[in-house]
Amino acid sequence: MIRTIAVKKNYELVQDIEIEKLIEEDYRWYWIDFFNPTEAEIDFLREPLGFHPLAIEDCIFTLQRPKLDNYADYSFFVTQALNQETITREEVDFFLSDHYVITFHYKPSQEINETWTRVLAASHLKKWDPSHILYSIIDKMVDNYFPPVYQIEDRLNEIDENSRRRSMEVLLEDLFETRHDLLSLRHTITPMRDLIYRILNSQRMTYIHGKKEYFSDIHDHLLKLTEMIEANRELTTDIRDSYISINSHQTNHVMKVLTVITTIFMPLSFIAGLYGMNFRYMPELHWKYGYFGVLLFMLIVGLGMSWWFKKKGWFR
Numbered sequence: 001m002i003r004t005i006a007v008k009k010n011y012e013l014v015q016d017i018e019i020e021k022l023i024e025e026d027y028r029w030y031w032i033d034f035f036n037p038t039e040a041e042i043d044f045l046r047e048p049l050g051f052h053p054l055a056i057e058d059c060i061f062t063l064q065r066p067k068l069d070n071y072a073d074y075s076f077f078v079t080q081a082l083n084q085e086t087i088t089r090e091e092v093d094f095f096l097s098d099h100y101v102i103t104f105h106y107k108p109s110q111e112i113n114e115t116w117t118r119v120l121a122a123s124h125l126k127k128w129d130p131s132h133i134l135y136s137i138i139d140k141m142v143d144n145y146f147p148p149v150y151q152i153e154d155r156l157n158e159i160d161e162n163s164r165r166r167s168m169e170v171l172l173e174d175l176f177e178t179r180h181d182l183l184s185l186r187h188t189i190t191p192m193r194d195l196i197y198r199i200l201n202s203q204r205m206t207y208i209h210g211k212k213e214y215f216s217d218i219h220d221h222l223l224k225l226t227e228m229i230e231a232n233r234e235l236t237t238d239i240r241d242s243y244i245s246i247n248s249h250q251t252n253h254v255m256k257v258l259t260v261i262t263t264i265f266m267p268l269s270f271i272a273g274l275y276g277m278n279f280r281y282m283p284e285l286h287w288k289y290g291y292f293g294v295l296l297f298m299l300i301v302g303l304g305m306s307w308w309f310k311k312k313g314w315f316r
Contacts, residue, residue, distance in 0.1 A: 002034055002035075003015070003033050004018075004030060004032050005030060007027060007030070007125055007128070008028060009028050019032065019048065029130050030100050032101075032103070033102075033112060035105060036107075042056070049095075051076075052076070055071070058078060059104045065191050066080055067195065070202070074095055075202075075204070076095055077093065077095075077195070078091060079137075079141060080141075080192060081109060081110075081144065082144055083107075087184055090105070092104070092109055094134055101130035101134060109137075110140070111141050112137055131210075132214075135208075138196075141192075142222060143221075145185070145221075145222075146225070148181070148185060149228050149232070152178055159178070178232075186233075189225050189226055193226060196215055196219040264306060265302075271301075
């Protein structure tokens with residue numbers, strides 16, 4: 001699907017103009033939105049728009065890394081929006097010059113739809129131009145990065161508060177799922193931060209010089225998001241290491257108790273094995289109270305060793 005907006009020299013807005021007429025007629029600026037285009041519609045990028053084949057190829061083959069390519073009289077952007085439900089990346093591409101902006105995307109874009117509606121509803125179109133449309137869409141993309149990060153923070157707080165009530169398997173499963181989401185976010189936000197930095201420091205993009213303070217604000221938001229993600233990743237590591245340490249301590253305590261019990265029974269097993277050899281001339285075999293005497297001696301040995309281990313603090 002292709003939709004168009006054009007602004008005349010007198011700032012009158014018109015819609016749904018054919019692409020050939022947009023190029024032929026003298027408009028102040030225009031916006032063409034390609035949404036899930038067919039092959040025939042993609043051909044418009046080649047003729048009559050005449051974009052570079054490499055840029056068109058980047059549009060067709062999605063999930064490119066966010067980037068900026070400068071061509072003779074326009075710039076090509078690859079950006080990534082974030083699906084709020086699945087926390088997956090959805091690519092949105094831009095062709096930008098001082099008199100047009102062209103958006104290209106296969107997935108529905110909430111950010112583009114909202115900006116499109118704002119432009120149509122604007123009573124004064126003087127503040128709107130291609131670079132401001134680019135800023136508005138990217139700004140909404142970055143704003144939509146925040147809710148998933150806040151949700152992950154809430155999930156980590158819940159995991160941290162209930163870590164001792166959960167089994168190790170459930171806790172580690174939640175932590176690794178959270179770390180996976182954070183990694184996915186970092187793979188989106190960090191390249192976007194670098195992209196905005198390139199926009200701010202580009203000497204060729206003269207058509208955004210009046211909007212640098214706007215893009216600088218987006219860059220600040222991305223820096224904040226990057227710090228939040230790194231802090232949350234460190235928190236997941238701390239929770240995991242803390243729980244593993246507690247679990248290891250409990251395991252060591254159990255092993256210590258079992259070792260003490262085994263040590264107590266070692267001399268008792270020796271005594272029982274000694275009198276189980278059944279030699280004929282063992283002096284205690286014919287003693288009337290031999291059996292009870294050996295049991296009493298074994299009891300004394302067991303209690304004595306238990307008292308000694310407790311005194312040494314082995315049962316703590």
